[in-house]
Amino acid sequence: MDPLIEYHVQRTRRQFFGDVGLRLGGLALGGLMAGGAGRTLLGADAAAASSAGRVHPAIPGLPHFAPKAKSIIYLHMNGAPSQIDLWDHKPGLRAYFDKDLPESIRNNQRLSTMTSGQSRFPVAPSKFDFRQHGRCGTWVSDVLPHTAKIVDEIALVRSVYTNAINHDPACTFVMTGSEIPGKASIGSWLSYGLGSESNDLPAFVVFTPSFPSSGNGQALFSRMWGSGFLPTRYTGVALRGAGDPVLYLQNPPGVGVTDRRDMLEALNELNRKQHGVYGDPEIQTRISQYEMAFRMQTSVPELTDLSKESAATLEMYGADVKRTGSFTHAAILARRLVERGVRVVQLLHRGWDQHDNLPTALKNQCLDTDQAVAALVMDLKQRGLLDSTLVVWGGEFGRTVYSQGRLAPDNYGRDHHPRNFCMWMAGGGVKGGTVYGQTDDFSYNVVENPVHVNDLNATILQCMGIDHRRFTFKNTGLDQKLTGVEEAHVVKELLA
Numbered sequence: 001m002d003p004l005i006e007y008h009v010q011r012t013r014r015q016f017f018g019d020v021g022l023r024l025g026g027l028a029l030g031g032l033m034a035g036g037a038g039r040t041l042l043g044a045d046a047a048a049a050s051s052a053g054r055v056h057p058a059i060p061g062l063p064h065f066a067p068k069a070k071s072i073i074y075l076h077m078n079g080a081p082s083q084i085d086l087w088d089h090k091p092g093l094r095a096y097f098d099k100d101l102p103e104s105i106r107n108n109q110r111l112s113t114m115t116s117g118q119s120r121f122p123v124a125p126s127k128f129d130f131r132q133h134g135r136c137g138t139w140v141s142d143v144l145p146h147t148a149k150i151v152d153e154i155a156l157v158r159s160v161y162t163n164a165i166n167h168d169p170a171c172t173f174v175m176t177g178s179e180i181p182g183k184a185s186i187g188s189w190l191s192y193g194l195g196s197e198s199n200d201l202p203a204f205v206v207f208t209p210s211f212p213s214s215g216n217g218q219a220l221f222s223r224m225w226g227s228g229f230l231p232t233r234y235t236g237v238a239l240r241g242a243g244d245p246v247l248y249l250q251n252p253p254g255v256g257v258t259d260r261r262d263m264l265e266a267l268n269e270l271n272r273k274q275h276g277v278y279g280d281p282e283i284q285t286r287i288s289q290y291e292m293a294f295r296m297q298t299s300v301p302e303l304t305d306l307s308k309e310s311a312a313t314l315e316m317y318g319a320d321v322k323r324t325g326s327f328t329h330a331a332i333l334a335r336r337l338v339e340r341g342v343r344v345v346q347l348l349h350r351g352w353d354q355h356d357n358l359p360t361a362l363k364n365q366c367l368d369t370d371q372a373v374a375a376l377v378m379d380l381k382q383r384g385l386l387d388s389t390l391v392v393w394g395g396e397f398g399r400t401v402y403s404q405g406r407l408a409p410d411n412y413g414r415d416h417h418p419r420n421f422c423m424w425m426a427g428g429g430v431k432g433g434t435v436y437g438q439t440d441d442f443s444y445n446v447v448e449n450p451v452h453v454n455d456l457n458a459t460i461l462q463c464m465g466i467d468h469r470r471f472t473f474k475n476t477g478l479d480q481k482l483t484g485v486e487e488a489h490v491v492k493e494l495l496a
Helices: 003-010 013-020 024-035 037-052 091-096 147-153 167-176 186-194 257-278 281-304 311-317 327-339 358-382 453-463
Strands: 071-077 130-133 138-141 154-161 204-207 344-349 389-394 398-403 414-417 421-427 434-436 446-448 473-475 478-480
Touching: 071 167, 071 186, 071 327, 071 358, 130 147, 138 147, 147 154, 147 358, 147 421, 154 446, 154 453, 167 186, 186 204, 186 344, 186 453, 204 327, 257 281, 281 327, 311 327, 311 358, 327 344, 327 358, 344 358, 358 389, 358 421, 389 453, 398 421, 421 453
Parallel strands: 071 344, 071 389, 154 434, 204 344
Antiparallel strands: 130 138, 154 421, 389 421, 398 414, 473 478
């Protein structure tokens, strides 16, 4: 809720009448508040929490319908993977090597400042070979040999497009449904609406693993997992890749579990007194965070202990599976998290911004992630978790068919391209073996079944049992939605 509304809702009867007195206007205001959305959400929320005994309860009325997926693992390849080199097979481009991109294709569309001053726009066909895989026959680049083995589980969208042409607004857009900072991330929306089945771990967990040194590491901003206008308890909890997963989680020398519990009780009592005076909802967040930290002292060491994983499972993920901070290590922890009831897990892998040296840098990015991505999907399936877990893979926009800077037969770079890019989903509610959308011969414009970023977000919510049109939060006088104010559509063709 809006902090101002929540402040009034949480005030005691004594506080209310002490401030406003027994005036008719005050009584009328109290009546309005008693019948408003604030009372419904908060009162029912508390009742649901009490009856279900859950630390992270869903809000009343959610899910809207029976969900196909209970949890989501979102694999964000930060920097924008090149669709032409990975998923959007354009064999005819080889005849266009170093020829200017036809103006009829570019059609005076917006360019980034990094290539808008180029005297020409030479076409750069992909250096990589493509082959068809699976029963579905999906074309996949040779730099994704492991992901190629799971295409029958994947719904590939080749026609995603966005409004933004630069990284920060584009990443903000794909994660929050808006280029404007301050909105809630998709993970925060889901943890707010659906809560979590785990009482000992956060509802929303984030990893920011390491990436190859050849990668151009664009900055990551916490708004990509931030709660925005939602209460801060719905912000994603980032687990660190080096040292302790969570800072200050362990007790200092000389402090035992009982001591920690006594200290926490005393601190919570002080916070409860402050809340009784001020009614600030952020004080409740602080109490819940301290309590979760106490629970995580036991749950996080157990989560990160891979000693009981079978040798076959570890081998499936690859050599880096035990290297903390690696993408592979984060991938197996993602499976372990959803296995323990966590609602949302987000992996943000940097380095996918290849303005030059693309053949080498992109191949390194794929070597760092491909086996772990495929292993994650296969691992979930083997454990019977894939049907209830939605896996999403993608970036923030695509790359241009023309080369940025110098073009050579074995080397080129690509600029930002918002007009089309590829994303895929697998698991809960998704029709595997699907390829949706089509681009022109230059992978420059969508010619069939365009899918806006917010259409994809609406589809994700649908898999999680949420009607995006009815999932709102009042802020600054508006009913805010993850899918924004413009009309968004669920892509039903992707759903099983």
